[in-house]
Amino acid sequence: MINGHQGAVQQNDSKQAIAHAKRGSGGDGAWAPPHDLEAHLRAVAELAGAAARRFNASDWAHLAGLWHDLGKYRPRFQNYIRQVSGFEADAHIKGEAGKAPHSTAGALLACDTFKEAGRVLAYLIAGHHAGLDDWHGGLEARLALPASRAELDEALAAKPPATILDPGAFKLDLRAIPGGSTGFALWVRMLFSCLVDADFLDTEAYMDPDKAAVRVGWPDIPTLLDKFDRHMADMAAKAPPTPVNRLRADVLRQCRAEAMATPGLFSLTVPTGGGKTLSSLAFALEHARKHGKHRIIHVIPYTSIIEQTADIFRGIFGDAVIEHHSNAEADPARENHQSRLACENWDAPIVVTTNVQFFESLFAARTSRCRKLHNIVDSVVVLDEAQLLPPEFLQPILDVLNLLTQHYGVTVVLSTATQPALSTRAYFDAKQNLRGLENVREIVADPDALYRALERVKVRLPADWQSPTDWDTLARELGGFESVLAIVNRRNDARELWQRMPEGSLHLSALMCGAHRSQVIASIKARLKTGIPTRVISTQLVEAGVDVDFPVVYRALAGLDSIAQAAGRCNREGQMARGQVVVFVAPKPAPPGLLRKGENACKSTLYGVEGNPLDRPLFAHYFERLYHACDLDEHDIASLLKVDGKTLACNFRTAAEKFKLIQDEDSTLIIVRYRGPDGADDSVDKWLSTLRKDGPQRWLMRKLQRYTVNIHSREALKLLEQGDIEETMPGLYAQVSDWLYDPDLGLNPNGIPLKPTNTIA
Structure with a gap:
């Protein structure tokens, strides 16, 4: 019927x-x-x-x-x-x-x-x-x-x-x-x-x-290049004629000129503070216009800095830019209907995304993840901070970059201050089944001369690599400077050191939510600009795209690339003859895993070095030592995806499941009640009330994302059992106890009320 x-x-x-x-x-x-x-x-x-x-x-x-x-x-x-x-x-x-x-x-x-x-x-x-x-x-x-x-x-x-x-x-x-x-x-x-x-x-x-x-109607590359040229001309007119700005202008000029070269693999090796972001964009736009490329894809290692890069690009190009990452849910203030749709298949002319989104998509099996891949064909891909490509997935990443440049019309730019040894024949040797990048061309004519010209700091290494400096001694030393930045390897280290610092010292770590970190960073920049004494204790998050300029920077022993990034936060604008960078041995070594391997490779590289520890040739030696200590295809991705020539058998789904740049199975997100610098902002309370009443909505989850902190699942379970957090919806937790989030230190995952002592006057 x-x-x-x-x-x-x-x-x-x-x-x-x-x-x-x-x-x-x-x-x-x-x-x-x-x-x-x-x-x-x-x-x-x-x-x-x-x-x-x-x-x-x-x-x-x-x-x-x-x-x-x-x-x-x-x-x-x-x-x-x-x-x-x-x-x-x-x-x-x-x-x-x-x-x-x-x-x-x-x-x-x-x-x-x-x-x-x-x-x-x-x-x-x-x-x-x-x-x-x-x-x-x-x-x-x-x-x-x-x-x-x-x-x-x-x-x-x-x-x-x-x-x-x-x-x-x-x-x-x-x-x-x-x-x-x-x-x-x-x-x-x-x-x-x-x-x-x-x-x-x-x-x-x-x-x-x-x-x-x-979905129709994006501006073409020549139109975007015209907008970019106008923006850069305006910037140049306003920039004071300092030596650093003259060097930045020369890097930009070289990028424009080299963009006429044939497509393929390029490196852009420029010291921190040398203007890589906009110079690499100039190369990408000029190269795309010259060779008929369809879009520019700017790939960034961390979600914490993607929004500021996308905002810079939007300021130049308007709605022609989309940002696509794990947190990029719709927010009426930042996105429109067209940009949300473009995130589905990357058909916009400028895409800003993360290493996770870009590379996991290239190894994905799901329709929603794979849908965008054909729009990578005939594009220019800029890999920002290329030294942060994860070593445990490096071999499959290098393989796919070679394939994209050789067979799919993609031009790749490895943009970094510390160029990793990705094409060094001495290390990437086919006899050892290690395959490096083929025919990488450097954009800057003389990187060594550029590094010498942009040498703005004097680096002091530990007198004894085996003797740690205790926190009390370090705090007294730091307290002797009016303005100083100290960078440590662990969140707990940042707390311990900050507690010993003079009153008014600032703290930065991933135990603070994004909104809190942004407020503190804005405060740091304002204080430095007006000459107010500013002492900051931070984890390595300050090394990723946070453009601050201190006269003195202390860095706990870590990978050589991290030390170089820390040095990039010292005398950034060249206002002094030489800034001071001090490398110290922390009371505890770096955590096991990649950070520990980086620390060991750094010690091995710098042992006995009498010249500048940040000389450019040292980075190739450092990365070779680091990669030697790592399995560059830890999850056997290359074998999983090697096809059987007779049966065409291939393990698409298994490889996709194993290719996860961030292993987040053992971490939990907590929504915290950060109330702003004056303690009076109750926005989170209102958003949580809306969440309980109406359920998750894209705009709401985007707002709350700025108020989340990621902690180990066992720590979250303890807080849940104590009643300090509650499950607001399946898998999503929110702070209950007022004391749990400190206005200086952020979330206290130990579940014990903690107040700073600030023992040093």
């Missing part, structure tokens, strides 16, 4: 094969004309084929588009969509295949038609809702199920148009895969990206045409 709304859909054409259905916009509950299945398949094929044309794989993506929803011809699906119309729109967003599976039929047809070579198409088609699967234990078993064969048989029995089923003269030539067996996984993910983005876009054009209409 046909119910009312089923009949409403069928009244258009009872024999028409439907891809999607929706209610009309009239508000009377009537059904709009359905989305014709054949039209959908052809549209997706055209869109996917056009996207893949840029890496010479148009035929593959076109055929995947034609067959991706072949299973929708089966009567079971057609009956279902007439009964529960519109369910498919949600399936695209949620990564679900709905109650009537349809994504296996086309995959099986590809294998039947093209044998082993058809498995490439099978990965794409079978995964277009649920994501790319492993072959063994995943897709192979799924294709062998009787239900999968029945899905294809039923779809073919419904007699789809012959022009849909016919692959034409297309021949699957696996010899054309860019990068061969090493490049197979990236190539499949690129094809997958073309398919799923095309499917999303055509589905959206039917289900939500207003949303689809917002």
